[in-house]
Amino acid sequence: MTPSELVRALYENCLNPRLLDRLPDYLSETFVGSNGEQGPSGFRQTVERMFTAFPDLRFEIEDLLADGDKVCVRWRFEAAHFGPLSGIAPTGKTAVQHGIGIYQSHEGKLTRAWLQVDRLGVLQQIGAVTL
Structure with missing residues (x-):
């Protein structure tokens, strides 16, 4: 599997179906x-917290770019806040989050990830933070 196929499969065959x-x-x-x-x-613990907070969370891959052993993925999700999120009680409000991840691969597995997401935007959308 190429690095970009590996990243796409992570989202589409593992994370989205909750496998x-x-x-x-x-x-x-x-x-x-x-x-x-x-x-x-460790990665599982992180994504399980998000799936607990947003049970209907499903990543939509918007862009997938590869260069050598690194892959950049731009994704979004729209999901309702029906579980606790960092101590914030469920609000039932829907949030949209955009994110960019860069993954590095070696010998057919992902070895490193760097993510940038709009956490503040999600907290504003669910009413946990006002500016």
């Missing part, structure tokens, strides 16, 4: 996430 037991198929044991998550289990 998180498949994470080791995509992430190396030495994987390091953007928040310092270690391995597939």
